Amino acid sequence: MLSMEMFPGLALGPQRIGDCFYREREAPVHIPLFPPASEVAAKALPRRLLAPPPSVPVSNESASATQKDEVKMELENSSLWKQFSSVGTEMIITKKGRRMFPGLKLKLSGLNPSLRYILLLDIVPLDNSRYRFQGGGWQAVGAAEARLPDRVFIHPDSPATGAHWQSRTISFHYAKLTNNTLDTQGHIILHSLHRYQPRVHVIEARDVLRWGGGQHSFVFPETQFITVTAYQNSKITELKINSNPFAKGFREDGMNSKRQRDARQKRKIAVLTETLDIVNCDPCDSTELLPQPPASGADLQALALASLPALPDPSCGFRPEETSYQDTLVPEQSLDLSQEFMASQMSDINITLANGIRDPTGSEKANSMTERSDIMPEPSYNSSFPAAQANSSSFPSAPLPQSSSSFSSLPTTDSSDTSDHQPLISPINYPSLLSSSSTLSTASNTPSLQQTSFTFPTPPPSSSSSPQSLLSSSSSSTTSNNYHTVPETISPHASADASFHASPSTCQSGLQGQVSVHSLLTQPSQQLQAELITTESNSTGDQSSGAFLYPNIVPTNPSPALSTVQPLPSQNPPPALSCSLPMHGSSTYFAPPPAPPQRQHLPFSNMSPSPGHPALHLPNLSHQAQAPSFAAAAFPPSSFTYPPSTLPHPPFQPSSCLAVASSFQQSVTPAAPLPPAAPNPSTSSSTYPAVEISAIPPFNPAPPYHPEMVRHHPSLLPQLDPSIHSSTPPSALYPAFKSYPLRLCQDPHPSLSVPFRHLYRQQHGHSLSQGSYLDMSTRTVF
DNA sequence: TCAGCTCACACTTTTGAATAGC
């Protein structure tokens, strides 16, 4: 949940609305970021930001509002999530970043096909507790650690048209979790042994400049998890191995199964033993003990070679690799000479002899497992969260509506108290996750968003199954040209660098280090816009699981960041560190994460190094000239610090989750009437229009989990993370980080000229592949 | 002493380039 102060840009006045609106034919206008007066103007931002976004009644408001209200999101792999949730989902976090598994696979509907949207993922703490796996279950053992700056993962395809988002499954599997508080790769930073709840936010690109309307947040209770550095619950491990294709090797029939590993270990020991014997004795003597297995497996050779400094002369007949097959050779092995062990040995040998040819049976099983990875058998899953709670093995689940797999809207109300709670036992209320634009003023209430960075994961080539890159999304033929990285846009932050780095191919200018966030907000270039809008035909249409829609949830973190970036009308070159989010459609300054070369035709235009000004820049090229005053207000001084938005985490209370339809504020879009919302493709009962309100059944462990439709009522919105709230958070909870509005990831070496920063980053291992991100926190990420 | 974290390891899938064939 982002506080308003963090997203100054979002609070843009109505006058700006028109500018933000997408205009196909409008010529691109590049306005330098960070006009001289930007700092002065920025000083004025905080107040504006704090103020609720102006509700702008617009002529077409009703129409668009209706459209937005119908935005629906489904969690396609909810069955898999529920399986994990029933046990107590654990997510590994590592220093280098670990993907989430299961991943969030979503299906969106109800979007306006011609409008551009940004999809964000953030992960917020569910409570203020730290957990420990004891007695087969998760128990709160203490207070949570100081809250980390929130980072938001921006879907690589963002911004993309509604048609694009609705035509395929949206996957956030590129998002990575890390426990490295100094992470520079843009990964989402989490604390180990804490409970978190992922949230997905859908934001109209134009709304970035005018935050407060058209945002929808979705929370799927079954996706909550506890972060760990090593799996605690063996059931989770088993589920992961059976579900994740990458862990196939650890399955029973896999080459990395415990059986196989034991076998390898034994072989290794045998080899070492033999080696020692050889070294200490006559090598040829050892051959007497060794049977002569016909062929040596490559793996055995590798083992032998690795373990042995020098192999004995083959002439003597000694074959280290062969020794592995002789269990009897090693005294310890005798203990493991069970049939199982022998079987494993034999399988290992067979595999080796086959030269990599897999057992057909095994392959089929593996394949089947792989295929099942995304679709876990529903039958197995019974009790969703309630069961989990009841189940000692699972961590206390936040109050999940049994029937519904959906989200809760963000709470606009302040949670008064951060009282300690025992998450394990106490039922949790799901605060309303969404806040309408009107609620933005109270954004401070949403602690989770206070400090948010935007992460641009490495965009994989989009595919039907996976989100496609923006470029590709717009149209197959014109994908490459649709978006341009703006030279001015630079991610100040080193981490941002990685994320926003345009890969060499993408950034012809060579300003890889510079990230353009504005692309998210930008509209396609005039030339390409038509194409972008028109194409998006592919629809993958599986809608497997019912998702709970919490429309109008205001992504707290994301919005601020976006808002913070605002175009400045000045001609001066933008500071090297700032990220601009050009609003102009002509050239989207979207810096896609590393994309296939063919797609990466994103020239940085007008790159000019300038004193880094750590701020996001979302220049609306067309708009900047029009609303200079606006821009001025948009750029707060980099030094500007927002009051800590972190709030004490109120204890979760058992409650029914109620979804509140946030008041949708339609931004004024005089320039172009919005096309009617595309018919909602999804007919699944699980999806629900945002507007309607329904009470979420209280969390009840007993009944089986059934996704149900949840509707939002503002008054009923539970706060997902009550602990994070408006009032001043306990200093102990979040002392460390202040929220800075526009600051992006701190560039490690701001002194370096923009063109050379990428070199520095590369030298320091900031891989572009990891994607770029924006760090809204004040901290230096590097 | 121990819980938690880091790292290397082996295995797997994914991805992109190179090559062959049409």
Next chain:
DNA sequence: AGCTATTCAAAAGTGTGAGCTG
């Protein structure tokens, strides 16, 4: 010459277990 399919190697994603740290 252009397109598609196949092959190969490299990169990246997994859980495991040993070792380290506080």
